[in-house]
């Protein structure tokens with residue numbers, strides 16, 4: 192399970208480290224259903240900028256280590272991130288809990304999702320049913336459609352690793368509650384988040400070095 196922290200060293204800002212503001216905006220202004228209703232132009236512009244920024248970001252050693260891990264393990268990455276740095280690093284099974292910056296979605300039909308690559312979404316851009324397109328992002332106040340699938344994977348996991356998330360946003364943060372108490376858990380974060388769990392190993396450091404150390408620990412102790 193990954194969060195904004197894994198992309199921090201790729202130059203993409205985390206949310207809660209940014210003093211309550213996300214790139215200068217109140218998160219509720221740009222990442223909530225109310226914000227979208229109030230000012231769609233601002234929200235579209237905000238995500239157009241995030242898309243541009245993410246386009247120029249490269250995966251870092253943390254993403255690459257998780258991708259490499261597929262050579263030894265069956266790995267599914269469940270990410271809260273809307274960038275695609277895991278895929279760029281080579282991970283083949285990635286579940287985006289909070290959506291994907293490089294897709295647009297109809298605002299009347301959740302099943303109408305379009306790959307847009309680096310293109311902008313602007314006011315007046317419509318889906319095939321004639322409604323305004325929006326980013327395919329799960330905002331505050333919305334359901335997390337992939338949560339059930341992710342919870343099933345967490346429940347069946349033999350090893351669970353958490354990288355770079357404050358575990359502050361629900362339901363995503365509750366994923367760890369689905370993991371069997373006996374299952375070994377790795378937590379990699381320069382500021383280990385508070386959570387209640389058993390059988391875990393903490394690596395209090397950044398993803399680029401911490402993920403590699405956790406994987407080495409895994410090889411040395413659990414195989």
Ligand code: APR
Pocket residue numbers: 193194195196197199200205206207208218271272289354355356357358359360379380381382383384396397398399
């Ligand atoms: N390597 C690893 N972890 C890091 C690094 C780093 N280089 N830098 C910061 N971190 C950690 C922070 O210590 C913090 O625990 O990453 C975490 C980032 O936490 P948040 O900013 O809260 O991000 P995240 O947990 O992904 O947020 C969850 O909130 O705003 C919503 O939908 C948005 O998906 C997002 C969700």
